Amino acid sequence: MNIACIVLPTYNESENVKILLPRIFEQADRIASHELHMLVVDDNSPDGTAGVVRGMQARFPRLHLITGEKKGLGAAYKRGFAHAIAELDPDVILQMDADLQHSPELLPLMIDLLQHGFTFVIGSRFIFGGSTPDFSLRRRTMSLVGNWLLRNMGGLPSIRDCTSGFRCIKAELLKRCDLTGLSTKGYSFQSSLLFELVRNGAKVIEVPITFPDRVRGESKLSFADQVEFLFNLARIRFRKSSEFTRFLLVGASGVVVNLGLYYLLTRLFSVSLEIAAPIAIEVSIVSNFILNNLYTFRERDSRNSLMRRFLYFHVAAGVAGVVNYSIFMLLVKGVGMFDMFANCVGIAAGTVVNYLMNSRITWVGKKKDGSFPIDRRPMR
Ligand SMILES: Nc1nc2c(ncn2[C@@H]2O[C@H](COP(=O)(O)OP(=O)(O)OP(=O)(O)O)[C@@H](O)[C@H]2O)c(=O)[nH]1
Ligand SMILES: [Mg+2]
Incomplete structure (x- = not known):
């Protein structure tokens, strides 16, 4: 039996x-x-x-x-x-x-x-x-x-x-x-x-x-x-989302672009840091967008036009920044956490929010092979 x-x-x-x-x-x-x-x-x-x-x-x-x-x-x-x-x-x-x-x-x-x-x-x-x-x-x-x-x-x-x-x-x-x-x-x-x-x-x-x-x-x-x-x-x-892994790699490349450009502008071209910082941020957002479009979400059949994706990507970056900052402040001021550690938690939460917004809004849609991305999968 x-x-x-x-x-x-x-x-x-x-x-x-x-x-x-x-x-x-x-x-x-x-x-x-x-x-x-x-x-x-x-x-x-x-x-x-x-x-x-x-x-x-x-x-x-x-x-x-x-x-x-x-x-x-x-x-x-x-x-x-x-x-x-x-x-x-x-x-x-x-x-x-x-x-x-x-x-x-x-x-x-x-x-x-x-x-x-x-x-x-x-x-x-x-x-x-x-x-x-x-x-x-x-x-x-x-x-x-x-x-x-x-x-x-x-x-x-x-x-x-x-x-x-x-x-x-x-x-x-x-x-x-x-x-x-x-x-x-x-x-x-x-x-x-x-x-x-x-x-x-x-x-x-x-x-x-x-x-x-x-x-x-x-x-x-x-x-x-x-x-x-x-x-x-x-x-x-x-754990098993290759899209998220690619998103993290692109995010890391954005950090390099941001820091590299900031260095060039301030050190070689004597641009003031008030101007160099926003330029570096925007260029890294644009380079991240291009890479996410060509690489991270390349399997997606997005419902949104390229212009709309570009706009939504900026909104997601803004929301992620606010989440990052709010969590950082809450942990440092509210809980008394060590600021470097609080910053790591803030960055992690911001990254997750950023990814989910882009996965679910900016590049929303089925994959090109007709399957569902992991966070859009229907259960039964
Ligand atoms: N072997 C082993 N059993 C554990 C361990 N932790 C919990 N358990 C057992 O797992 C079961 C569930 O644990 P509980 O503490 O009752 O968890 P719970 O039912 O979700 O929470 P309560 O409603 O508060 O009781 C019980 O049978 C525990 O004895 C552990 O570390 N080792
Ligand atoms: Mg119990």
């Missing part, structure tokens, strides 16, 4: 696993198509979670355990997936939290949906019927904003819950994915994995879930995880 394996990462969940594991195995009889196995990936929890799991293995022969060093949720999942695939050869792999926030009663439905043509089922808090009854306004807002960013920046317009940790995946789809480069932290791992699955052709369906607060044990998601999530967003988006 085919095997479905739940990979369950745990850190200090001894109280929860005592209750959760029997509830999960109760569902096994309701799953006719698969033999249900469970792999607990415990990171040497100081509260003795692994010992509790070992104590239950005699009662549940399909309960497996691996232990290791704590390196983050994503690292635990990567180890768990690799172990499950190598040792159990399942055809379905599930992700679930150990803190009773995910209801085991949904497992049969999720596995069943894979028998109907879907390859990736998401337990979703944000579709009709799903809910987060105990979320504070702050957490609900952060979750919705995070998901909105992922959908809109990442080109996943139709997935409502991109960070859910309750998922059911066809093993052959997961095996096609390259997990090595994915982030190792909580939210970032979940969203990076989702992108990788979609990129590898996942047929996605979301089912509504209720996500109550955890009652026992402590949440492991920190503020740092949330900050990393934002950085990771840009990383996911641009």
Whole structure:
């Protein structure tokens, strides 16, 4: 019989696993198509979670355990997936939290949906019927904003819950994915994995879930995880975008043009710096435009005329400059960040805004071969 394996990462969940594991195995009889196995990936929890799991293995022969060093949720999942695939050869792999926030009663439905043509089922808090009854306004807002960013920046317009940790995946789809480069932290791992699955052709369906607060044990998601999530967003988006790589190269050439011309004008032609600087800026914008048109977006069949593209490119450069400056000031004055570091963050944010405006407005359109650029791809 085919095997479905739940990979369950745990850190200090001894109280929860005592209750959760029997509830999960109760569902096994309701799953006719698969033999249900469970792999607990415990990171040497100081509260003795692994010992509790070992104590239950005699009662549940399909309960497996691996232990290791704590390196983050994503690292635990990567180890768990690799172990499950190598040792159990399942055809379905599930992700679930150990803190009773995910209801085991949904497992049969999720596995069943894979028998109907879907390859990736998401337990979703944000579709009709799903809910987060105990979320504070702050957490609900952060979750919705995070998901909105992922959908809109990442080109996943139709997935409502991109960070859910309750998922059911066809093993052959997961095996096609390259997990090595994915982030190792909580939210970032979940969203990076989702992108990788979609990129590898996942047929996605979301089912509504209720996500109550955890009652026992402590949440492991920190503020740092949330900050990393934002950085990771840009990383996911641009990881495999050759257009973005070319855009960065052109941007770098613009810096050389700007500095070189400024040097020539001020040093060789004795032009005052008030005049030399704007000339250098405008010439570098024009040279960037020409290169982006001929090189970066050469595969695009842009809907806009050359004149309009030229105009929009200037607007994008202006907006990016304002974003760069605003973030720089906010970080230096508001947060007290070291100015050189704040400037780097400002430049990075300005570059991303600049790229997205040019990709989505200036050179908007399908590629010449009829395919969609990565950030305009429809989902289903
Ligand atoms: N093995 C392992 N498991 C982890 C690690 N971090 C979190 N987990 C587990 O991952 C699951 C989700 O973590 P939580 O802290 O509950 O995250 P969350 O459910 O999004 O957040 P809360 O709603 O605040 O609980 C739980 O089962 C944790 O025990 C880790 O570093 N290693
Ligand atoms: Mg939790």
